Amino acid sequence: MKLYYSPSACSQAVHIALREAGLDAALAKVDLASHRLEGGGDYFAVNPRGYVPVLELQDGSRHTEVAALLQYLGDLAPASGLMPKFGTAQRFEVIKWLTFVSSEMHKVFSPWLWHKETADATRKDCKDKLALRFAELDRVFGERQYLAGGSFTAADAYAFVIVSWAPMLGMSLKAYPQLQAWMARVAQRPAVRAALVAEGLLKD
Numbered sequence: 001m002k003l004y005y006s007p008s009a010c011s012q013a014v015h016i017a018l019r020e021a022g023l024d025a026a027l028a029k030v031d032l033a034s035h036r037l038e039g040g041g042d043y044f045a046v047n048p049r050g051y052v053p054v055l056e057l058q059d060g061s062r063h064t065e066v067a068a069l070l071q072y073l074g075d076l077a078p079a080s081g082l083m084p085k086f087g088t089a090q091r092f093e094v095i096k097w098l099t100f101v102s103s104e105m106h107k108v109f110s111p112w113l114w115h116k117e118t119a120d121a122t123r124k125d126c127k128d129k130l131a132l133r134f135a136e137l138d139r140v141f142g143e144r145q146y147l148a149g150g151s152f153t154a155a156d157a158y159a160f161v162i163v164s165w166a167p168m169l170g171m172s173l174k175a176y177p178q179l180q181a182w183m184a185r186v187a188q189r190p191a192v193r194a195a196l197v198a199e200g201l202l203k204d
């Protein structure tokens, strides 16, 4: 497999899942400002949308959408616990949170808050909405250790990356102590640390 990624981008959730699942993948770094591949090449030729992540499988097929990729990888490695067994209430819970993170958080941050040309009113609306989401997660983590219950799943990998963008956009997490404690718990996982080191964001 090959993962097209950019450091700190949402592709990091897939990167973390690969490592949690113990699956081998080559990494291809993309510069999202220029949409060029490290070492040369037009990234639009890989993904006409210009987005990371793209996961390339052994057969050469290329696949997108963080929430779908996380489910695929979790299913390849059932022992990882990333995706609970098909048909269980636990799996339903994980899929629910993956969808929530994708539609209610990821796409509120991105593209709006990353683009300098976003109007102040839009920026404020996005930040207000995200503050509500952080408060909700803070309440959730007051009751459970991880998003879908007592153990780390694909939903935590996704939420971790998206919440980690908050400080980069001037949003403090100080008002959400349970959310901060969960971030610290996830950040300590060996697979998460390894992904951050490989992306050049953390020293070994």
Ligand SMILES: N[C@@H](CCC(=O)N[C@@H](CS)C(=O)NCC(=O)O)C(=O)O
Pocket (backbone or CB within 6 Å): 009, 010, 011, 032, 049, 050, 051, 052, 053, 064, 065, 066, 067, 102, 110, 111
């Ligand atoms: N729906 C896509 C969204 C992916 C996405 O938003 N990727 C961002 C980085 S987090 C990106 O590559 N942006 C580059 C651009 O806007 O050109 C998914 O879930 O994979």
